[in-house]
Amino acid sequence: MCSSSNGSYARCAVKIRYIIITALKLGLTRAALPEEIAAWDANIRTNGAGLPAGSGDPVSGEEISADKCASCHGDFAEGVDNWPVLAGGFGMLADKDPVKTVGSYWPYLSTVWRSAKPIGR
Ligand code: HEC
Numbered sequence: 001m002c003s004s005s006n007g008s009y010a011r012c013a014v015k016i017r018y019i020i021i022t023a024l025k026l027g028l029t030r031a032a033l034p035e036e037i038a039a040w041d042a043n044i045r046t047n048g049a050g051l052p053a054g055s056g057d058p059v060s061g062e063e064i065s066a067d068k069c070a071s072c073h074g075d076f077a078e079g080v081d082n083w084p085v086l087a088g089g090f091g092m093l094a095d096k097d098p099v100k101t102v103g104s105y106w107p108y109l110s111t112v113w114r115s116a117k118p119i120g121r
Helices: 009-025 034-040 058-068 109-115
Strands: none
Touching: none
């Protein structure tokens, strides 16, 4: 729906604005709670500034991925059914429908951290 490759960002923004205004008019929305804003307000810099405290390693990361990510993204980040693939896509950025992944598109790992908020977490 919203893709820079076919210039649909502007149309998408208009649709989203329409949906928000309609929801406001119908009283279907409310102000976000401070904790809801805080959960999405990630200002992570390319040098890693802003990341929460913590650490990890590949072995524990594999376990976490198997437990929390693989049901959608697959054991090897290949994507399950229609869930997003997180690996591959090399050399595809000029394609009509490129596969954008950590290796093919995102230039900084901090971008991945922002994107990787698991649904339901
Ligand atoms: C319930 C299914 C589900 C689970 C579980 C899940 N994801 Fe996702 N993930 C998605 C969906 C759907 C998107 C696309 C969201 C969007 O486009 O806004 C996504 C997007 C991403 C992206 C961004 C990909 C891109 O190219 O934009 C990353 C990185 C990611 N997930 C990593 C993770 C990690 C790491 C975990 C586990 C800690 C995880 N996801 C768990 C469904 C899931």
